[in-house]
Amino acid sequence: MHRLKKLVKLLLVIGLIFSLNSCGRATTKKQTKVLNVIGWSEYVPQSVLNQFTKETGIRVNYTSYSDPNQMLSKVMSSANGTYDMVLAPGMYVQTLRKLGKLAPLNKSDLPNYSNLSSAALSKPYDVHNRYSVPYLGTVMGIAYNVKKVKQVPTSYQDLLKPEFKDNLVTVEDSRAVVGSALMATGHKINDTSQQALSDASQYLTKLKKNVQVIDGDSPKTSLINGQVSAGLIYGGEIALAMENDSDIKVVFPKQSTYFCYDVFMKLKKAPNSANVEKFMNFILRPKVSVKVSKAFPYCNPNRKAQALLPKQLKDNPAVSVPTSVIKRSQTVVDLGKRTTKIDAVWNKFKNSN
Amino acid sequence: MSEHESVADPQPAVQLHKHTVHLGTRMIKWLQIFPISLWMLLLVVVPMLYVFFMSFMSRNYYGGIVYHFTLQNFAQVFAASNLQIYLHSFWIGILTTVICLLISYPFAFFIAQKGPVAKTILMALVVVPSVSNSLVRLFGWLTLLRKTGVVNTLLERLGLIHHPLTLVYNNGGIVLGMVYLLLMFMILPIFNALDRIDHNLIEAAEDLGASKFQIFKELILPLTEPGIVAGCIMVFIPSLGYFFVSDVMGGGTQNMMGNLIENQFQVSRNWPLGCAISVMLILLTILLLVIYQRRGGDMDELGGY
Numbered sequence: 001m002h003r004l005k006k007l008v009k010l011l012l013v014i015g016l017i018f019s020l021n022s023c024g025r026a027t028t029k030k031q032t033k034v035l036n037v038i039g040w041s042e043y044v045p046q047s048v049l050n051q052f053t054k055e056t057g058i059r060v061n062y063t064s065y066s067d068p069n070q071m072l073s074k075v076m077s078s079a080n081g082t083y084d085m086v087l088a089p090g091m092y093v094q095t096l097r098k099l100g101k102l103a104p105l106n107k108s109d110l111p112n113y114s115n116l117s118s119a120a121l122s123k124p125y126d127v128h129n130r131y132s133v134p135y136l137g138t139v140m141g142i143a144y145n146v147k148k149v150k151q152v153p154t155s156y157q158d159l160l161k162p163e164f165k166d167n168l169v170t171v172e173d174s175r176a177v178v179g180s181a182l183m184a185t186g187h188k189i190n191d192t193s194q195q196a197l198s199d200a201s202q203y204l205t206k207l208k209k210n211v212q213v214i215d216g217d218s219p220k221t222s223l224i225n226g227q228v229s230a231g232l233i234y235g236g237e238i239a240l241a242m243e244n245d246s247d248i249k250v251v252f253p254k255q256s257t258y259f260c261y262d263v264f265m266k267l268k269k270a271p272n273s274a275n276v277e278k279f280m281n282f283i284l285r286p287k288v289s290v291k292v293s294k295a296f297p298y299c300n301p302n303r304k305a306q307a308l309l310p311k312q313l314k315d316n317p318a319v320s321v322p323t324s325v326i327k328r329s330q331t332v333v334d335l336g337k338r339t340t341k342i343d344a345v346w347n348k349f350k351n352s353n
Numbered sequence: 354m355s356e357h358e359s360v361a362d363p364q365p366a367v368q369l370h371k372h373t374v375h376l377g378t379r380m381i382k383w384l385q386i387f388p389i390s391l392w393m394l395l396l397v398v399v400p401m402l403y404v405f406f407m408s409f410m411s412r413n414y415y416g417g418i419v420y421h422f423t424l425q426n427f428a429q430v431f432a433a434s435n436l437q438i439y440l441h442s443f444w445i446g447i448l449t450t451v452i453c454l455l456i457s458y459p460f461a462f463f464i465a466q467k468g469p470v471a472k473t474i475l476m477a478l479v480v481v482p483s484v485s486n487s488l489v490r491l492f493g494w495l496t497l498l499r500k501t502g503v504v505n506t507l508l509e510r511l512g513l514i515h516h517p518l519t520l521v522y523n524n525g526g527i528v529l530g531m532v533y534l535l536l537m538f539m540i541l542p543i544f545n546a547l548d549r550i551d552h553n554l555i556e557a558a559e560d561l562g563a564s565k566f567q568i569f570k571e572l573i574l575p576l577t578e579p580g581i582v583a584g585c586i587m588v589f590i591p592s593l594g595y596f597f598v599s600d601v602m603g604g605g606t607q608n609m610m611g612n613l614i615e616n617q618f619q620v621s622r623n624w625p626l627g628c629a630i631s632v633m634l635i636l637l638t639i640l641l642l643v644i645y646q647r648r649g650g651d652m653d654e655l656g657g658y
Contacts, residue, residue, distance in 0.1 A: 067619055099415060166519060172605060174620060212522050214605035226501035337414045343621045351438060351608045
């Protein structure tokens with residue numbers, strides 16, 4: 001057995017060495033018919049990438065990650081020019097700028113930029129819209145199964161009810177969950193004062209008694225298969241769950257909600273710099289944007305695409321988040337050193353019983 | 354290889370050129386151990402030193418390392434909130450080990466009684482499941498045991514229960530997953546120990562009038578003790594590090610030592626602390642191995658499969 005395992009490991013290592021080798025070559029060639037992107041896994045449809053290649057002849061190398069921290073360590077540990085473009089949560093505009101990694105966008109190459117809804121622009125992480133183009137927005141809503149819930153939860157406090165004992169799922173995302181707890185207790189999502197964090201922590205300790213699953217990969221699954229009756233999860237995941245099971249509905253807490261755009265950014269010294277804007281402009285085309293939304297039903301910030309969305313996406317509040325909800329939503333910003341305080345609250349939540 | 358060995362054979366004719374042969378043998382020996390030494394150096398020694406080195410470094414807040422010596426990471430290892438996690442992990446680990454032992458001993462005993470063909474088949478059956486991915490196998494358990502899973506549905510249909518039982522996403526689920534994945538590592542060394550017992554000893558004991566219980570207590574148990582200890586080490590240590598078991602079977606709501614380390618790398622961006630906890634885990638492993646060796650345990654028993 002162990003010999004087999006060793007053989008497999010050896011093969012893996014050899015494969016790894018070869019793949020590293022090819023990475024190096026791709027970057028040193030400095031072709032202009034390439035675009036190296038690093039972005040979320042399962043987030044940009046392959047068909048959209050293929051269409052881009054077909055139209056422009058530019059091949060897209062998409063490196064995926066499942067946690068933005070992985071992206072950060074990859075970008076920081078590889079040579080300048082390894083990646084041209086990043087797709088990450090908006091707050092990473094601040095992070096990457098502080099680390100001196102971002103280049104301002106060439107707006108004159110982005111005629112489709114005007115398609116974007118103004119609600120998605122001028123966010124605290126990029127006030128003057130110089131560095132980022134929003135791709136899709138993620139809202140945190142309460143998903144519930146109508147057949148299993150006695151009373152529809154309408155606030156964060158409702159999730160603390162005894163009827164949800166061992167019946168909730170949450171995402172595995174410290175900023176989103178701790179942020180929701182902060183908003184549940186009447187604080188701002190980026191507040192790291194002692195009072196705010198202790199209130200949030202108290203809320204989370206109570207919530208933990210009801211939480212059965214914390215799932216970062218596919219929180220919808222435990223909702224669909226009936227393990228839990230409700231959950232605090234991402235809008236896109238809720239929409240996919242609703243497609244699977246018509247008993248699953250979405251509601252937004254009457255307090256503030258977590259809302260955050262994933263944005264495209266251009267890295268400094270990008271060897272294929274011009275292709276970055278070409279790709280962004282392509283994604284901003286209404287028809288392309290609709291294609292994206294159909295595959296990944298998150299909130300679309302493209303005004304012209306919103307009008308073209310199929311009816312079931314347009315009518316689904318988990319996808320087309322109501323304006324009133326967006327207005328009372330809050331978005332996370334980079335907290336630098338203070339992130340550790342959020343982490344401490346999150347770890348306490350994970351560890352408490 | 355066989356050619357080289359024949360050269361090394363001490364034949365009288367070769368004695369004249371003793372010196373040159375000696376050199377040749379040594380060269381061959383070097384060549385033979387070179388690949389594995391390189392392997393161990395690059396993939397075990399260097400990473401271990403790296404982890405050790407990193408555990409004394411400082412961090413910045415974007416996942417970077419600041420090359421500045423500090424002992425703070427080790428102070429943080431023993432923070433009160435972490436101690437609770439270690440206690441929980443040890444408890445799960447001990448429970449897993451005891452349950453594995455209770456299942457494995459009778460089972461290994463049963464196999465050891467069989468003929469050579471049956472032995473091979475039964476041992477193969479023990480090992481074969483590990484060929485498939487362990488995550489996939491754990492998700493299989495979820496399908497069986499969740500609220501709307503096969504077991505609960507069946508029990509409800511039979512009218513034995515009225516509310517679904519919580520069989521996974523709790524500590525019980527974690528222990529089940531651990532036992533399931535690690536059982537093999539307990540069965541193999543115990544079986545080996547049992548299989549090596551000289552049957553004449555048992556016959557002699559019988560002839561001298563020992564009861565079945567006495568034979569077991571005075572003869573078989575002491576002779577299989579090294580196997581038991583080896584099995585316990587090979588189950589207990591991994592159980593502290595299998596973070597994915599608590600993620601899948603515990604629903605991610607229970608942090609164990611492995612999760613704590615994983616979190617430092619993936620979420621908290623605190624590599625030095627992650628390394629410091631790893632160093633402590635490595636030291637614990639070494640400590641257990643030293644105790645094992647002092648008590649006469651055979652190191653080959655731990656890795657000879």
